Amino acid sequence: MPALEARHLTKHFPVHQIGPSRTRQVVHAVEDISLALPEATVTAVVGESGSGKSTLARLLTQLIAPTSGELLLDGVPVGSSAKARREYTRLVHLVLQDPFSSLNAVHSVRYHLERPLKLHKRAGRDDLDTKARELLERVSLSPSERFIDKYPHELSGGQRQRVAIARGLAVEPRVLLADEPVSMLDVSIRLGVLNLLDELRERERLAILYVTHDIASARYLADTALVMYAGQVVESGPATQITDAPAHPYTQLLLSAAPDPARTEPPVLRGRGAPPSLVNPPSGCRFHPRCPFAMAICKEAAPPPLPVATDQVAACWLHSAEHTAPADPPTAAGTGADL
């Protein structure tokens, strides 16, 4: 049973109208996404800027309410009472992109770690110091006395991100949602933080959601990958399978934007067009205006998720037996077309 499961999550943000027009418009940021986060696994969510990755992560933390859909924790639908929300906040922890803004500059590392231990009664007065030091050891900030009385500005970006993760571990979560946790870090320390997430997955049996625009790091870290385009999941499956044999033309486009370890910004993808407006998303398959394989059906009907290999599904009509594939279809053999 997954630690956390989302069923048919949808989020539409209302657009504030300026001027006389009274038509109600919405941003279709997340559309009908279901996913499961089993314990001791990393699930990557990959996609371009604006594809809805952070909105999905915020829905999973309950920071924002879904337009529709539900969440289940250990198979039980999440309740709406204050007590249920408190417990949910303890069990599902969000790690933010910017470790500096997630720590309070006027407080020491000790304060950041002891506060949740006290608030959630995870330590008494006598063992507060020991428990705080243990947390630092768990994120490999060792020996702990070198770090415990430092302030955020005295730490490197990677050390700050480790403190932010340690603070989350203080309340013994089941699920860690990491939204681009390394994209603001220096290239030389990114791998260390990714390796820490991997260790936590194994040692603490955490279910981890890893949000990234970098499909190469998803392959490195994740067991499973979900590729998002314009608010929808277009392909999902084992991370190695998705990167070795991408079946959706958009996944192929993502892979063709060769990973560059020195890059801090999301890549501007080569190829036709740009991501669509999420206020009026394209009809049918949302990728059709950019897709070199688009057929008549693609503009008319949204493709359902179709099986392409064991545990791998792609929402693309090319993989439906009813539709004739073009002469050079995107196969599972490589990145396919020159997009």
Ligand SMILES: Nc1ncnc2c1ncn2[C@@H]1O[C@H](COP(=O)(O)OP(=O)(O)OP(=O)(O)O)[C@@H](O)[C@H]1O
């Ligand atoms: N509070 C909001 N109100 C209106 N629109 C929003 C709001 N939050 C997000 N959006 C819109 O939802 C869409 C998805 O945004 P989101 O931040 O989830 O994308 P993302 O994939 O995380 O992008 P990035 O890689 O740049 O972080 C975007 O079009 C964004 O403008």
Ligand code: SF4
């Ligand atoms: S459904 Fe059609 S437009 Fe969409 S990715 Fe597949 S071939 Fe391209």
Ligand SMILES: [Mg+2]
């Ligand atoms: Mg984001």
